[in-house]
Amino acid sequence: MFKRGALLGLYAVFGGLSMGAFHAQDVPDTLWLQLNEAVLGGDSMPALRFCEGATWDSLNYSFHMAADVPQSLVVHNGDTVDHAFALNVEGWEPVALVAGTATELTLPSLSAGSYCYGLDSERGKVLGGAGIIMVGNDDLPHFHWNLGDWEPARLASVAEGGTVEEGAPYVPRQFTVNDRTFPNTMNDPYGYVQIGVGTSCYITIANQGSMDHVLHFHGFHVEVLQASKHPERVGWIKDTVPFLQGEVTVVRLDAFQPGMYPVHNHNLIAVTNAGFYPGGMITHLDIQP
Numbered sequence: 001m002f003k004r005g006a007l008l009g010l011y012a013v014f015g016g017l018s019m020g021a022f023h024a025q026d027v028p029d030t031l032w033l034q035l036n037e038a039v040l041g042g043d044s045m046p047a048l049r050f051c052e053g054a055t056w057d058s059l060n061y062s063f064h065m066a067a068d069v070p071q072s073l074v075v076h077n078g079d080t081v082d083h084a085f086a087l088n089v090e091g092w093e094p095v096a097l098v099a100g101t102a103t104e105l106t107l108p109s110l111s112a113g114s115y116c117y118g119l120d121s122e123r124g125k126v127l128g129g130a131g132i133i134m135v136g137n138d139d140l141p142h143f144h145w146n147l148g149d150w151e152p153a154r155l156a157s158v159a160e161g162g163t164v165e166e167g168a169p170y171v172p173r174q175f176t177v178n179d180r181t182f183p184n185t186m187n188d189p190y191g192y193v194q195i196g197v198g199t200s201c202y203i204t205i206a207n208q209g210s211m212d213h214v215l216h217f218h219g220f221h222v223e224v225l226q227a228s229k230h231p232e233r234v235g236w237i238k239d240t241v242p243f244l245q246g247e248v249t250v251v252r253l254d255a256f257q258p259g260m261y262p263v264h265n266h267n268l269i270a271v272t273n274a275g276f277y278p279g280g281m282i283t284h285l286d287i288q289p
């Protein structure tokens, strides 16, 4: 009897862990690409975003998908120009998204790991229409950080149809994690890591900005499980992790001690909002006793 009770207890713990532990949303039926204004740290800037509904949302939609199962997805292009849907998966051909229309496409069957989707044009990339697709890796809580950087003048010029000059200086004024700047990163249900001491979680980090980034973890060294542009780093355990432009990384955090630990960009410009410290790419690991 005791054994059966213990087994049931274990089952309940595992059931509770795997159900609702994923800190991301489900695959949407439709993604609505929209051009609008985003306001961050006093700067009002044009932005392209993939929204879950037809109502504007300044946060790109990132989601979780089951492994090894294709998914159909409708993408509505609400921008004034044509785009193509990009996916950083080998062999994926960008799917044309005609301005003002909806296109049905199929996300391929993907193995466990994290991927990013977005737009294949300079306009699409600069204006930041891009999210994360997390596949599998659902045996632990799984958080995500979609990194972005914003230079108001470049955004305004590209929104009006301009192009970026080769080698032009790039001095962003805002730096975001899931389209939020610190301290708003602390209110992010998908990015603010809150787990109990003695437990573990996954964190997917995608650099969808226009420059390279590097994050420093306080309190812990994380294990690199995937690094799309640094495959040799898989298995490394470290507290400072670089991300090249377009790179998608998955790390595992083993929370062996309680407390509040910052994670921040190691480039000090990137921990400001329009030049004011602290801001930008800072979030926290909230490890509960």
Ligand SMILES: [Cu+2]
Pocket: 216, 217, 218, 264
């Ligand atoms: Cu630090």
